[in-house]
Structures are given as C-alpha cells and as structure tokens.
Amino acid sequence: MTDGSADADLAAIVEKPQTQTVIEALRNEGRYDPSRRIEAHGDDHVAVPVSAPPTDTAVERVEHVELPPRSRDLADLLAAHGVDAATIEAAPSSWAVIGSIILVDFGDVSAPETLDADERTLVAETLLELHANADTVLARGGVSGRCRDPDVAVVAGIGDTETVHVEHGTKYAIDFESTMFSPGNKAERARMGEVVTPGERVFDMFAGIGYFTLPMARSGATVTAAEIDPDAYRLLVENLQLNGVSDAVRPVLGDCRDVATTADRVVMGYYDAHEYLDAALSALAPDGVVHLHEATPEPAFPARPRDRLTEAAGAAGRTVEILATRTVKSHSAGVVHGVVDARVH
Numbered sequence: 001m002t003d004g005s006a007d008a009d010l011a012a013i014v015e016k017p018q019t020q021t022v023i024e025a026l027r028n029e030g031r032y033d034p035s036r037r038i039e040a041h042g043d044d045h046v047a048v049p050v051s052a053p054p055t056d057t058a059v060e061r062v063e064h065v066e067l068p069p070r071s072r073d074l075a076d077l078l079a080a081h082g083v084d085a086a087t088i089e090a091a092p093s094s095w096a097v098i099g100s101i102i103l104v105d106f107g108d109v110s111a112p113e114t115l116d117a118d119e120r121t122l123v124a125e126t127l128l129e130l131h132a133n134a135d136t137v138l139a140r141g142g143v144s145g146r147c148r149d150p151d152v153a154v155v156a157g158i159g160d161t162e163t164v165h166v167e168h169g170t171k172y173a174i175d176f177e178s179t180m181f182s183p184g185n186k187a188e189r190a191r192m193g194e195v196v197t198p199g200e201r202v203f204d205m206f207a208g209i210g211y212f213t214l215p216m217a218r219s220g221a222t223v224t225a226a227e228i229d230p231d232a233y234r235l236l237v238e239n240l241q242l243n244g245v246s247d248a249v250r251p252v253l254g255d256c257r258d259v260a261t262t263a264d265r266v267v268m269g270y271y272d273a274h275e276y277l278d279a280a281l282s283a284l285a286p287d288g289v290v291h292l293h294e295a296t297p298e299p300a301f302p303a304r305p306r307d308r309l310t311e312a313a314g315a316a317g318r319t320v321e322i323l324a325t326r327t328v329k330s331h332s333a334g335v336v337h338g339v340v341d342a343r344v345h
Contacts, residue, residue: 019133099163124156184329203263
C-alpha cells in the first residue's frame with residue numbers, strides 16, 4: 001500500500017463486486033473523495049478515489065491514478081458529448097445504482113416527449129460513464145402479479161441482471177429479472193434492524209429476498225421468514241448464507257398463512273397486507289408489535305390502515321396501541337407507501 005498523507009491522485013483498487021461495500025466503508029472512514037470519478041481499472045477491478053490511504057477499510061492496494069473530475073450531473077456529461085438540448089431535457093433526472101446495476105425509469109415510451117430507443121441507449125451509456133462501478137443499465141417498468149414480478153429491460157452494458165447490493169453492511173443478492181428491489185425502502189430496511197432486540201422472535205410474513213429479515217437477523221433477532229415466490233425464496237436462502245445469519249432464520253417456502261409460529265414482532269411488508277391480519281394476529285404473542293404496510297391514497301393515511309388493524313384486533317378480542325405511523329415513500333400519483341407500528345394487547 002502507498003504511504004503518505006492527503007494526495008490528489010490516490011485511488012483504492014478493489015474488485016468490482018466489492019465496490020459498493022468499499023465506498024460505504026471509505027465514506028464512514030472519511031477517506032472517500034467525491035470530487036473525482038470512479039473508473040474501471042483493468043477488466044475486473046475499479047479505481048475508487050481516496051483523499052488518503054485508508055486505515056480501517058480493507059482494499060487490495062492504493063495507487064496513484066489520474067481520475068478525472070466528477071461531472072456535476074448527467075446533463076453536463078451529455079452536453080459535453082454534444083447532445084442536443086431537447087434530448088437532455090427529456091433525459092431522466094434521477095436513477096438508482098444498485099450494486100453493479102443502474103435502474104432508470106424512462107417513463108412512458110409511447111409519449112411524444114420521451115426518448116426514442118437510440119436516445120435511451122445514449123443516455124444509458126452516459127450513465128455508465130458516470131458510474132464506473134456499474135456495468136448494466138436496466139429500464140425499470142412496473143411490477144405485476146401476486147409475487148410482484150418486475151418488468152425490466154436491458155438498455156446498455158453487459159446485460160447482467162444479477163448483482164450484490166450493500167446497505168448499512170447488509171448484503172443483498174438480487175436478480176432484477178425475477179425479483180423486485182425498491183431503492184426507496186432503504187431507510188425502512190435500516191430501521192427494522194434498529195427496532196429489534198437480541199433474541200426477539202420475529203415473523204416476516206412477506207420476506208422476499210430478505211429485505212427486512214436480513215437486518216433484523218444481523219441485529220440478533222430470531223426470524224421465521226415466509227416467501228411464496230420460489231425465485232425470491234432461492235435468493236433469500238442465498239442471502240442468509242451471504243450475511244452469515246442462516247442459524248438465526250427459518251426460511252419457509254409457501255403461503256405465510258400456513259406457517260405455524262409465535263412471534264414477539266410481525267412484519268407485514270406487502271401493500272395488501274391487511275388481507276392477512278387474521279394470520280398475523282394469530283401468530284403475535286400478547287403485547288407483541290406489528291408493522292402493517294399498505295399502499296394508501298394520501299388523504300386516507302394513516303386512518304385507513306390504522307382502522308383496519310384496530311378492527312381486525314377487535315374481532316380477535318384484542319386491543320391496539322398505535323406506536324407510530326410513517327410514510328416510507330410515494331407509491332404512485334396521490335398514493336403513499338405507509339407503515340403503521342402498533343402494540344397489540
């Protein structure tokens with residue numbers, strides 16, 4: 001490793017799959033340099049700009065690498081490539097980098113003001129320039145069906161829909177071709193790792209690939225994780241091993257209503273979770289906590305999910321103490337993804 005103090009052209013050399021993990025660790029250490037771009041370094045490595053050699057973050061080596069200044073945004077880089085103003089105006093203003101994949105919503109492709117296929121490819125290739133640790137750009141559509149199957153299309157790059165994404169130390173193996181992953185739920189995933197206590201029994205009724213199960217298990221909870229979709233279940237089991245929490249989690253492939261368990265906390269991370277409240281309350285121990293998610297018209301939140309929970313508890317001879325209500329993100333025009341936290345006596 002190179003010795004020395006702050007240097008304007010230092011870069012940490014890391015393997016591509018470790019890029020997101022290293023960047024997060026370097027930020028926490030105060031050694032990441034956001035003023036310069038991350039760039040590929042050979043076929044399998046990436047050069048991550050640092051202000052000084054890291055002392056707490058494991059990297060392969062540190063070298064002197066001339067990395068260009070980071071462009072302020074996509075529009076600046078498109079303009080530098082000579083792209084016309086109309087195309088820049090129609091380009092997406094936001095996107096998400098998940099592991100080695102860039103997710104972009106290009107809008108309604110049939111609308112006259114949206115980009116055509118060639119323009120979308122140009123924008124996607126420019127996004128790959130901005131994010132050297134990424135290798136594929138996917139156009140994100142909607143989700144459909146009981147298992148919320150995603151609709152994605154490769155726009156640029158190598159076309160790999162599988163990646164490993166790291167959030168607050170939790171590793172998520174994802175396949176965007178078969179399973180969904182919402183960047184907007186990041187804070188809620190982290191929060192669930194904070195609210196549990198070691199040894200607490202948790203029933204995650206709609207576990208997916210482990211969105212909430214993984215941070216809770218990493219915090220010491222014992223989790224029963226139900227998932228009905230075989231593709232998501234396969235990734236759930238893989239993620240348990242990836243995070244070293246297989247001993248703390250009982251994964252179940254099947255309908256959560258058929259799972260026999262008793263829990264101190266029940267997580268209902270599904271937009272129509274209210275339809276499963278009978279099963280949730282049956283599993284919930286006295287004075288346990290339930291987290292009820294719902295896609296609710298904005299004027300009806302939090303009253304609608306709160307009332308649904310109270311009514312279901314009343315039918316079971318139980319009472320509800322509302323602990324908190326929270327908007328996770330916007331779901332669609334006029335609709336919010338919200339959560340009601342409640343203790344059920």
